[in-house]
Amino acid sequence: MAINDAGERLKALDARHHLHPFTDFKQLGEQGSRIITGASGVYIHDADGQRILDGMAGLWCVNLGYDQPELVAAASQQMTQLPYYNTFFKTAHPPAIELAAELCRLAPEHINHVFFTGSGSEANDSMLRMVRRFWALKGKPEKQWIIARENGYHGSTVAGMSLGGMAPMHAQGGPCVPGITHIRQPYWFAEGRGKGSESPESDTHSRDDFGRLCAEALDARIQELGPDNVAAFLAEPVQGAGGAIMPPDSYWPAIKAVLAKYDILLVVDEVICGFGRLGEWFGSQHYDLKPDLMPIAKGLSSGYLPIGGVLVGDRVADTLIEEGGEFFHGFTYSGHPVCAAVALKTLEIMQREDIVTRVRDDLGPYLASRWATLADHPLVGEARSLGLMGALELVADKASGERFATSLAVGNLCRDICFETGLVMRSVGDTMIISPPLVITHEQIDALVSLARAALDETARQLA
Numbered sequence: 001m002a003i004n005d006a007g008e009r010l011k012a013l014d015a016r017h018h019l020h021p022f023t024d025f026k027q028l029g030e031q032g033s034r035i036i037t038g039a040s041g042v043y044i045h046d047a048d049g050q051r052i053l054d055g056m057a058g059l060w061c062v063n064l065g066y067d068q069p070e071l072v073a074a075a076s077q078q079m080t081q082l083p084y085y086n087t088f089f090k091t092a093h094p095p096a097i098e099l100a101a102e103l104c105r106l107a108p109e110h111i112n113h114v115f116f117t118g119s120g121s122e123a124n125d126s127m128l129r130m131v132r133r134f135w136a137l138k139g140k141p142e143k144q145w146i147i148a149r150e151n152g153y154h155g156s157t158v159a160g161m162s163l164g165g166m167a168p169m170h171a172q173g174g175p176c177v178p179g180i181t182h183i184r185q186p187y188w189f190a191e192g193r194g195k196g197s198e199s200p201e202s203d204t205h206s207r208d209d210f211g212r213l214c215a216e217a218l219d220a221r222i223q224e225l226g227p228d229n230v231a232a233f234l235a236e237p238v239q240g241a242g243g244a245i246m247p248p249d250s251y252w253p254a255i256k257a258v259l260a261k262y263d264i265l266l267v268v269d270e271v272i273c274g275f276g277r278l279g280e281w282f283g284s285q286h287y288d289l290k291p292d293l294m295p296i297a298k299g300l301s302s303g304y305l306p307i308g309g310v311l312v313g314d315r316v317a318d319t320l321i322e323e324g325g326e327f328f329h330g331f332t333y334s335g336h337p338v339c340a341a342v343a344l345k346t347l348e349i350m351q352r353e354d355i356v357t358r359v360r361d362d363l364g365p366y367l368a369s370r371w372a373t374l375a376d377h378p379l380v381g382e383a384r385s386l387g388l389m390g391a392l393e394l395v396a397d398k399a400s401g402e403r404f405a406t407s408l409a410v411g412n413l414c415r416d417i418c419f420e421t422g423l424v425m426r427s428v429g430d431t432m433i434i435s436p437p438l439v440i441t442h443e444q445i446d447a448l449v450s451l452a453r454a455a456l457d458e459t460a461r462q463l464a
């Protein structure tokens with residue numbers, strides 16, 4: 001069968017039988033999907049024979065690129081040795097044990113335990129249960145509230161979507177988990193810039209004023225709920241799925257100062273930012289945070305197999321261990337041996353090839369310098385990046401920063417043009433985001449930026 005016939009057959013079957021995540025099922029049925037049949041390095045290949053630079057590392061996860069033979073060998077070897085056993089009821093196996101030890105060696109000093117899950121959503125579910133259990137064991141069962149952020153993303157299970165602050169997700173599928181509340185996000189471009197301030201002399205406030213204002217929202221919510229009722233504050237170091245939102249420099253220090261006033265746990269969701277994305281092993285280290293718990297997933301196995309977990313700091317772990325008795329929680333695939341073996345190999349390769357330092361000292365600054373050149377494009381209101389994560393804010397009017405009408409779906413238009421011209425760049429509303437594999441080269445960053453500029457030109461042409 002010719003490539004195109006095979007592709008058409010798959011598209012038809014896909015439309016008939018397959019319900020995709022985060023997809024308008026009907027629209028997909030009408031338009032058909034893009035079938036990805038292979039990949040190598042930082043490129044994916046589709047059934048039409050097109051090669052596409054994957055500016056998103058899959059879903060922020062394929063950090064080592066698509067053809068890392070050592071990960072394949074690690075999976076294969078472990079499949080032969082022990083394809084499955086669980087970690088319930090006092091059993092364990094070498095890959096889960098070795099991975100737990102290695103993760104704790106790499107994590108900040110106060111973190112010495114990990115609970116394994118199959119995904120980032122399950123990691124956040126597990127975190128929620130641990131946080132509430134911790135406070136119950138401390139004799140403070142009224143400490144139930146989790147304060148998270150609007151437009152944050154923490155997964156798609158019921159607890160994950162409840163912890164997340166994505167309004168369209170909350171609107172579907174019934175009541176959220178109780179005891180979770182959201183405060184404003186430190187999204188300067190969307191909510192800070194030009195939106196007025198407390199100061200009557202000025203109608204704009206600086207980025208840093210805005211960062212502090214967002215941290216004050218945490219203090220205000222804690223006061224409102226009563227500090228004795230608040231269990232934890234949960235946030236991503238940089239909001240990923242919300243639009244690669246790097247907070248103003250003032251934000252995290254101000255949040256830390258608020259938390260220092262109260263006895264409230266800090267949970268930093270490292271599912272995207274962990275494992276080198278921001279140029280440190282964990283995003284928390286970039287912002288000098290000392291989280292009590294850190295949900296992890298994605299880059300842990302470079303996306304090759306599903307695995308996640310919660311890194312648990314000593315304060316919580318010691319209480320759960322010493323006072324907790326049996327923890328009635330876990331997953332069939334918690335610490336799956338093949339996934340754990342691949343994760344362990346991922347960590348080994350990252351250290352051997354010094355990938356985290358390379359992102360911090362070389363690739364991140366190089367991307368920043370190249371990405372910033374897109375700021376001169378008429379459609380771009382802001383170009384920002386940190387480590388190997390970047391965003392472009394598309395605007396109708398460059399001077400005022402005014403957005404396009406939502407009905408024009410300009411971000412999706414640009415995303416589709418990117419795909420056609422050979423680049424995966426994701427859209428979140430009219431924010432275009434990238435998060436390429438951490439093994440991308442300078443030349444490939446140049447190619448990415450050229451493809452992005454060409455897609456912006458074509459978007460502008462189609463809008464004219």
Ligand code: PLP
Binds near residue numbers: 059121124160271
């Ligand atoms: N937390 C964050 C910050 C994420 O970005 C994601 C996924 O994108 C999740 C949690 C959920 O992870 P998963 O899709 O593996 O359940």
